[in-house]
Amino acid sequence: MFKCYNRPMLQLHKKNLFLFFIIFFSLESFSEENPYVFIDNNAQKMVQVLTSDSDLFETDRALYEQKIKDIFEPMIDFRRVAASVMGKKYYLLASKEERSEFVVIFRESLLDTYAETLAQWGDSTITTEFPDNKYNIYEKNVEVKQILDTGSSKYPISYKLRKNKNEKGWKIVNIIINGVNLGLTFRNQFQALADTHDENINLTLKYWVSDAGDAGIS
Numbered sequence: 001m002f003k004c005y006n007r008p009m010l011q012l013h014k015k016n017l018f019l020f021f022i023i024f025f026s027l028e029s030f031s032e033e034n035p036y037v038f039i040d041n042n043a044q045k046m047v048q049v050l051t052s053d054s055d056l057f058e059t060d061r062a063l064y065e066q067k068i069k070d071i072f073e074p075m076i077d078f079r080r081v082a083a084s085v086m087g088k089k090y091y092l093l094a095s096k097e098e099r100s101e102f103v104v105i106f107r108e109s110l111l112d113t114y115a116e117t118l119a120q121w122g123d124s125t126i127t128t129e130f131p132d133n134k135y136n137i138y139e140k141n142v143e144v145k146q147i148l149d150t151g152s153s154k155y156p157i158s159y160k161l162r163k164n165k166n167e168k169g170w171k172i173v174n175i176i177i178n179g180v181n182l183g184l185t186f187r188n189q190f191q192a193l194a195d196t197h198d199e200n201i202n203l204t205l206k207y208w209v210s211d212a213g214d215a216g217i218s
Contacts, residue, residue, distance in 0.1 A: 035161045035170045039144045040128035045071045065115035077171035082106040085186045094201045102205055109210035125149045
């Protein structure tokens with residue numbers, strides 16, 4: 001009798017658990033497929049670091065910035081962005097090895113710059129602007145806008161995202177912060193550095209440093 005009464009209950013629990021996993025993984029998939037949810041979810045994770053781990057800014061700056069990097073790095077299509085920063089002229093001048101090397105160099109310099117800048121924003125809030133109408137799921141390029149509120153000022157942030165058919169979900173290909181186009185800023189820096197070194201790609205990569213200042217945010 002005991003087994004007889006518990007069998008339906010056990011089956012019910014299994015059914016509920018099964019439904020839970022379906023809903024959970026559906027939500028995870030939705031967040032990866034919806035660019036607005038994708039950006040907002042990760043932005044709130046960063047805000048969580050800025051607020052909950054604020055003590056680390058003084059006690060362990062490297063760990064604090066690494067927490068930001070861990071969130072930000074998977075969001076960016078570094079290969080596409082690095083190629084854009086080099087520009088068509090220097091991308092074609094560079095060897096395959098130099099192109100790959102710049103992806104690595106650019107990734108590290110951009111993450112360092114972004115983490116260091118974001119770490120100084122303190123107890124800020126970030127609000128994502130969701131569209132009134134459902135976005136076209138067949139779109140390959142989407143712009144997601146946010147407002148960064150530092151408490152004393154508000155700044156617009158715009159993410160340019162691209163969906164790659166060979167990769168799951170969306171990736172950031174450019175960021176505009178308070179009117180400063182980071183992709184264009186970095187491209188101009190690369191061109192100026194290449195001109196300084198007589199278009200020697202190897203030397204250009206050697207002395208490359210991502211520098212967007214504070215993007216007008218203070």
